[in-house]
Amino acid sequence: LADRSRVEAELLFANEAFYRAFQAADSQGMAELWSEVSSVVCLHPGWPPIFGREEVLASWGRIFDNAPVSIECRSARAVALADAGFVVCFEVLPQGALIATNYFVREDGKLRLVHHQAGPAPRLPAQEKKESPPPRPN
Amino acid sequence: LADRSRVEAELLFANEAFYRAFQAADSQGMAELWSEVSSVVCLHPGWPPIFGREEVLASWGRIFDNAPVSIECRSARAVALADAGFVVCFEVLPQGALIATNYFVREDGKLRLVHHQAGPAPRLPAQEKKESPPPRPN
Numbered sequence: 001l002a003d004r005s006r007v008e009a010e011l012l013f014a015n016e017a018f019y020r021a022f023q024a025a026d027s028q029g030m031a032e033l034w035s036e037v038s039s040v041v042c043l044h045p046g047w048p049p050i051f052g053r054e055e056v057l058a059s060w061g062r063i064f065d066n067a068p069v070s071i072e073c074r075s076a077r078a079v080a081l082a083d084a085g086f087v088v089c090f091e092v093l094p095q096g097a098l099i100a101t102n103y104f105v106r107e108d109g110k111l112r113l114v115h116h117q118a119g120p121a122p123r124l125p126a127q128e129k130k131e132s133p134p135p136r137p138n
Numbered sequence: 139l140a141d142r143s144r145v146e147a148e149l150l151f152a153n154e155a156f157y158r159a160f161q162a163a164d165s166q167g168m169a170e171l172w173s174e175v176s177s178v179v180c181l182h183p184g185w186p187p188i189f190g191r192e193e194v195l196a197s198w199g200r201i202f203d204n205a206p207v208s209i210e211c212r213s214a215r216a217v218a219l220a221d222a223g224f225v226v227c228f229e230v231l232p233q234g235a236l237i238a239t240n241y242f243v244r245e246d247g248k249l250r251l252v253h254h255q256a257g258p259a260p261r262l263p264a265q266e267k268k269e270s271p272p273p274r275p276n
Contacts, residue, residue, distance in 0.1 A: 021271065039217045041226050043237055046260050049226055051215065077189065079177045081243055084222055086253060088179050088187055099181055099254050101240065105219055114217065115224060117239050119257020122184050 006100065007080035014111040015087040015102050023063035031057050035112040038105055040124040043117035045098060070094055071115040085111070090121055140199070145218035152242050152249040153225040163202035169195055170188040173250040176243055183236060208232055212262065228259055234264035235259040 012032070021029035034040055034053055042056040043049050050059050063069065078088035083106040091098040099122075103115035152171070159167035172178055172191055180194040188197050201207065214227035221244040229236040237260075238251050241253035 001198055002218070039213075041224075041239075043226065043257075045238065045257065049215075049237060050261055073205060075177075077187075079179060081176060081222060081252065085219055086179075087243065088181065088253075099187060099255075099257075101179075101181065101239070101253065103224065105255075114219065115226075115239065115241075117237075117255050119181075119183065119237075119255070124212060 004080045007085055008078040009088050010111055011078035011080060011104060012076055014104055014113075015046045015073065015076055015078070015089065018113065018116075019091075020072060020101055022060075022071050023069060025069055027057070027061055027064055030060045030064075033113050035107055035114050037107050038112075038114045040113065041115050043115075043119075045118050045120065054095055075089060086115075090124055092124070097124050142218045145223055146216040149216035149218060149223045149225050149242060151215070152215055152251075153214055153227065153240050155255075156240055156251065157209060157229075161207055161209050163207055165199055165202055166196070168198045168202075169263065171251050173243060173245055173252045175245050176250075176252045178251065179253050179255075181253075183256050183258065217237055224253075228262055229256055230257075230262070235262050 011092040018033055021033060034056060040053050040056050041049060041051055042059055050056050052129060072092040074090045074092055077087055077088050078087045082105060086101055088101050092101050098118040098120060100118035101115060104111040105114050157172055159171060171175040172194060177190050178194050179187060179189055180197060182197060188194050208231060210230040213229055213230040214225050216225045218221055222242060224239055224241040226239050229238050236256040236258060238252060238256035243252050
């Protein structure tokens, strides 16, 4: 159990690195996050599925070319598995919220992405509103 | 590599069992498919995220209560990992197509679900249209 919470913390850390690279349009950081050993898949919302490391990194390149990306990760929850695990979280974008899963496997000790899927979120969870520092008028 | 294709075949088999249980509204079959050991998560399209085996199985119960479900799995592709793996596929429903990921871990030798996410698909892949047995008029 102590080990599980350590792995969960590692997963959340890797997940934060993913959203930092995403927000910063950091192609090099994104490349370092994705597995070099496993097959990888990426399911961007509204895109056909993308298979393979080169194709997945090229898709991030196209996203990063388009504009500065404003994305915020919220309510991340990690599930630790044997030498792997995943994080489910909300992605807050100017156009609305998505719900996403990021799946990691351990590779030379480091957690690396093998799968990302994001799709429309119904609504942000209620507790997230409370977390916002400034209370909104009406 | 021989081992990888064996695991991919196992993953596709487990994935088919999932869609058989889904189509048949088979709560018992669905319960046997989900992990009893790991934490599990289910992201139904348009629903808040569901965490925990009991809550996930209850969500399938609600889906199965609603009507006979017409769902067809297409273009399934498996990615084998160490003692785990996932399948990405299209789900064809009367309302439209979804794209889904089903993540399995090995538990007492059997592949069991730890995560399901489905969201809107952009369109079905072109080769799937060719596979349909009867050609459609215009």
